[in-house]
Amino acid sequence: MIEVQDLNKSFGAKQILKGISATFEAGKCNLIIGASGSGKTVLMKSIVGLIPVNSGHIIYNNDTDFLEIEDSGRKELRKQIGMLFQGSALFDSLSVEKNVVFPLNMFTNMTYKEKMNRVNECLERVNLKDANKLYPNELSGGMKKRVGIARAIVMNPKYLFCDEPNSGLDPQTSIVIDKLIKDITDEYKITTIVNTHDMNSVMEIGDYVLFLYKGEKYWEGHRDEIMNATNQQLNDFIFAGKFFREIKEQNTKRLSDEKNK
């Protein structure tokens, strides 16, 4: 579980995060949604400490305030964190296999064979076989994301962060990646936080959804509640597309019909 309390962050005079509080529970897919530039990436990177914040608390597992522990403690905590970056952030100079094995080389004393077993296990988990020797520039966007996920889970993290896992992917591949994230979360009981502006993802995997609007929390709740939410900005965001707007209209019509009966 990760608890964020009253988080504030400014770049110069521009305040990007305005008093964000939220609880991200273990074993759930926690989604942060919002338009581009609403502060999703800044929030996520603040939670993992890549961006220093101005004030607030970030509490991992009920005990450690991430902002108050010193550098060595952070490094320890980070070994329990896996992160998938928006552009996948694979190491260009290393093959797929070397990318995934990297944390194992750095932090474990496993034998070569044990490491390779673990790497292949993770690559199979993300449905990537026979790609071990390829280099990042030989992979498609979807494959890169999968390698990124494999690398993020190779150390058995307790926390998984994904920044726009679907950006740049076709709808079908997006769903595969979403399902993968959801399955991994359930399987290993990880606390997962996903940034997205993809409504498909929200409807598929959003156990808890936090809606950011210009750096403020405007709404939070389960994906099933989102259809009937009354928040104006949230509705504008979700029902920007015709498809979802029509579903919404049908939904409201059905509800009022039922009432009239």
Next chain:
Amino acid sequence: MTFFNHFGRYVLLLKSLLVRPEKTSIYWKEIARQMVEIGVGSVGIVVIVSCFLGAVVTVQTAYQLTTPLISKSIIGSIAANSIILELAPTVTVLILAGKIGSKIASELGTMRISEQIDALEIMGVHSSAYLVLPKILASTLMIPLLVIISAFLSIYSGMWVGEFTGAVSKEDFMTGAIQYWIPFMANFALIKATTFGFIISSVSSYYGYYTEGGALEVGRSATRAVVVCCVLILLFDYILAQLLL
């Protein structure tokens, strides 16, 4: 940013390198890899540059020494001294600054903007130590070696060019080269090369590591790294000459 901002952040970056490595064996491997990339990877350009430097300095010295009153072997003395004091340790290194500096800065800059450095940090790796320290150590070790190669090659090429053009015979050239030889000159050249090796790797790492923005800024960081390295090399060339000669 002002000079003091840059300098302060540069010092902090260097300070951040002094941490216990997560795993020493990985750092050694990385140092070895960088030594190959920086050292072996630059031999080609050093060979080309050195051959021409030696040739040019011999021909130009011969051109200036027209009077028959001075022994021809003086050409060898002047050429060898210029090569060891200045051409090999400074001019060659200025060219290496272009090659190595831009490579380091653009590599780190790309890693920064594509979030690869963030990925390292998230894993719990000390990104600056892991990425920068091996480059500085490798460069500080390999550039003096390259300078030694450069000095020998330049003198050798100067000697042969003297012979071919008939300006001075091989034997006279070498006699002259050895005649005014002061062993401290070699030390001085190596002190310079080591200093410059450190400057090139640390300054270009600094510009690369702190790149912000996109592809355009990566190019800008690389350019800035090379320019600042060259200016600093010339500045320290003067400072060291004042202090040590």
